Amino acid sequence: MTSFIQNLSRKAAASDIPGDPRVARVLEILRDTANAATDEQIRITEIPAPPFQESVRAAYMKKLLSSAGLRVETDDIGNVIGEWPGSSPDIVMLTAHLDTVFPAGTDVHVKREGGRLLAPGISDNGTGLAALVALSKAFREAKIKTNKTIMFVADVGEEGEGNLRGMRALVDSYKKRLKYVLALDGSATEYVTTAALASRRVEITMTGPGGHSWSDFGAPNPIHALGRGIARFVTARVPESPRTSFNIGEIEGGTSVNSIPASAHMKVDLRSESETELAALEGLLRDAVKGGIDEEMSAARERGMGGSGNMLNLKINVLGVRPAGELPENSPLLAALLAADNQLGNRSRRERSSTDANIPLSVGIQAISLGAGGRSGGAHTLEEWFDPAGRELGLQRIALTVLAVAGLEP
Numbered sequence: 075m076t077s078f079i080q081n082l083s084r085k086a087a088a089s090d091i092p093g094d095p096r097v098a099r100v101l102e103i104l105r106d107t108a109n110a111a112t113d114e115q116i117r118i119t120e121i122p123a124p125p126f127q128e129s130v131r132a133a134y135m136k137k138l139l140s141s142a143g144l145r146v147e148t149d150d151i152g153n154v155i156g157e158w159p160g161s162s163p164d165i166v167m168l169t170a171h172l173d174t175v176f177p178a179g180t181d182v183h184v185k186r187e188g189g190r191l192l193a194p195g196i197s198d199n200g201t202g203l204a205a206l207v208a209l210s211k212a213f214r215e216a217k218i219k220t221n222k223t224i225m226f227v228a229d230v231g232e233e234g235e236g237n238l239r240g241m242r243a244l245v246d247s248y249k250k251r252l253k254y255v256l257a258l259d260g261s262a263t264e265y266v267t268t269a270a271l272a273s274r275r276v277e278i279t280m281t282g283p284g285g286h287s288w289s290d291f292g293a294p295n296p297i298h299a300l301g302r303g304i305a306r307f308v309t310a311r312v313p314e315s316p317r318t319s320f321n322i323g324e325i326e327g328g329t330s331v332n333s334i335p336a337s338a339h340m341k342v343d344l345r346s347e348s349e350t351e352l353a354a355l356e357g358l359l360r361d362a363v364k365g366g367i368d369e370e371m372s373a374a375r376e377r378g379m380g381g382s383g384n385m386l387n388l389k390i391n392v393l394g395v396r397p398a399g400e401l402p403e404n405s406p407l408l409a410a411l412l413a414a415d416n417q418l419g420n421r422s423r424r425e426r427s428s429t430d431a432n433i434p435l436s437v438g439i440q441a442i443s444l445g446a447g448g449r450s451g452g453a454h455t456l457e458e459w460f461d462p463a464g465r466e467l468g469l470q471r472i473a474l475t476v477l478a479v480a481g482l483e484p
Contacts, residue, residue, distance in 0.1 A: 091478045092417055099216040100477070104469040107208060111469070112191075112462040114138070115204035116184045119196045124180070128152060128172040128230045135172065135203060135228040142210035144226060151243045152230040156206075158213060160223040165251045166480045167225040167244065168209070168472070169430055170202030170258040170446075171232030175454050190459045197450035197460040201468075202258035203228055205446035208469055209476070221481035222253065232259075232430050235275060237394035241430040245437060254407050254479045255441035256472065257430040260453065261460060262445035263468045266411055269426035270435045272352050272398035273345040278303070278363050279389040284336030292377030294370050294386045296338035297327045303366025304340070310358045316347035318355060341393065347426060349398055360390060396428050399435025407440045407479055414474035418467060446472065 091097055123131040129152060136154045140146045144156030154172075174195035176182070184193040193200075206226050213224075225248070229240030245252065257267075280296035304322060312318040320342060327338025342359060346352040367386050374380040401408055415422050429443035447468020452458040 091474065091482065094482055096216045096218055096482070097474070097477055100212045100218065100473050101470045103212040103215055104208060104473060105466040107212070108462065108466045108469070111204045111208040111465065114207055115196070115200045115460075115462075116191065118203050119184055119193050119200040120182055122176075122178065122180065122182055123173050123195070124176060124178045125173055125234055125236055126231070127178060131172050132228060132230070135206070138207045139210060139226055139228075142207065143214045144210055149243060149247070151240060153240045153244060154228040156210065156226040158210070158220070158224040158226065160220045160480065161483050162221050162223070163251050164222045164253050165225055165248055166222050166476055167227060167248070167252060167255045168206065168258065168476060169227040169229050169241065169244070169255065170206050171199050171240065171430060172203065172228050172230055173233045173236055174198070175233045180456070187459075189463060190461050192457070192459045194456050194458050196458055197261050197448075198453045198458065199232075199259055201261045201446045201448060201450070201460060201465075205258050205469055205472060209473055212473065218477070219483040220477065221483055222479070223251075224476065224480055229430065235393050237275075238396060238430060238433050241433045245433050245439065249437070249439070252434065252439055255431060255434045255439060256407075256476060257441065257443040258446045258472065259429050259443050260445045261448040261450040261465070261468065263420055263422065263447060263471060265423045265425045267427045267429055267431060267443035268401040268408060268424045270397065270399040270432035271345055271347065271426050271428040272349050273343065273394075273396040273428050274352060274356055275393040276342045276344065276356065276359060277339060277391040277393050278342065278359075279337065279339040279391070280363075280367065280386055281337045281389075282335075282386045283384050285334040287332040287334060290334055290379075292374060292379035293334055293384050294374040294379070295334050296386060297335050298373075299366045299370035299386055300325070300327070300338045300340060300363070301366070302369045303363035306365050307359055307362035310355070310362075312355065313351060316351055318346040318348070318351045320344050320355060320359075345428065347398070363388065363390070396432045397436035399432060399437075401435065401440060401442060405440050407442060407475070410475045410478035411442065411444070411471075413478060414471050417474060418471055420467060420471060444472065
């Protein structure tokens with residue numbers, strides 16, 4: 075940590091926030107109501123929220139935030155926005171995403187094993203959503219008054235092909251007033267995301283004439299072409315620094331084992347710490363799949379099946395783009411978080427990741443993503459688990475950071 079950040083952190087720690095009795099009351103409430111937050115987290119988790127189907131969970135969150143005394147509305151895209159009015163129009167936005175990665179029909183009933191809770195989405199992002207409710211109730215009970223307006227938001231479209239659509243809409247709507255964003259995502263308190271990892275999600279679709287596996291043998295096969303393209307692409311060398319990665323996450327195609335498929339497609343996730351490397355990787359992907367088609371068409375011509383009626387067609391669709399960005403070293407938001415960690419005896423490292431914070435960071439709005447307390451594992455799997463022990467640390471850490479940047483009014 076630079077001396078500048080150390081000085082800024084000490085300045086934040088020396089502010090009136092830690093010594094204000096209302097803040098002490100907030101911390102006490104969060105500690106005393108930790109079990110109630112866990113009970114609410116279970117209820118939230120058991121409301122399914124597949125991608126693009128968050129409305130039922132959103133309605134429940136609207137009810138909870140309204141009961142905490144917030145003025146709540148749902149915007150056109152489905153974000154639930156609860157307002158804690160400040161004396162100024164400037165906004166500190168506290169968000170947690172509503173959606174999970176799990177499709178409709180997934181069993182989201184919460185089970186207990188010892189001290190752990192098990193269910194898809196129990197931590198990502200049941201923890202963040204429960205924290206919104208706990209914090210808003212604590213602020214109300216402690217009669218908190220702030221300079222900046224605090225927005226408590228349960229937003230849509232953070233996962234997968236949601237492409238951060240909820241956060242994009244929020245930044246578009248409040249950009250002129252939006253000073254700080256804290257995205258609550260998962261449980262961990264040992265790190266804070268201060269840099270946005272750039273990513274692109276790409277769908278590759280190949281179509282052809284199809285046919286019978288015996289009588290039409292030799293006709294160009296979209297699955298074969300896709301396989302040839304994959305074989306070319308996965309040999310790509312990516313740099314360790316800036317760190318860059320790729321993943322072919324879905325492949326589909328065909329109708330039966332004895333039919334030459336008329337179509338095949340795959341979805342690919344590309345990520346990098348560098349926008350330049352990300353663009354280069356996408357170029358390699360495009361070249362690889364085109365090369366796969368060329369190989370398959372060459373094979374079809376050798377078998378006498380490469381005429382104009384037996385062509386393969388390629389469609390490339392970019393499903394989502396997550397931009398890069400980074401919190402400045404002299405950020406008051408970072409200083410506030412470090413001061414909160416210092417007061418609570420917590421140590422945290424800074425990390426780069428792909429979260430809702432990508433969008434505000436990419437346009438110069440100070441933003442971080444952090445966990446809301448407890449421990450967890452198995453995110454994005456059916457074996458996801460959450461241990462609520464010590465969750466009050468995460469809640470208190472968020473509260474101190476938010477109140478430091480929002481500023482207390484008498």
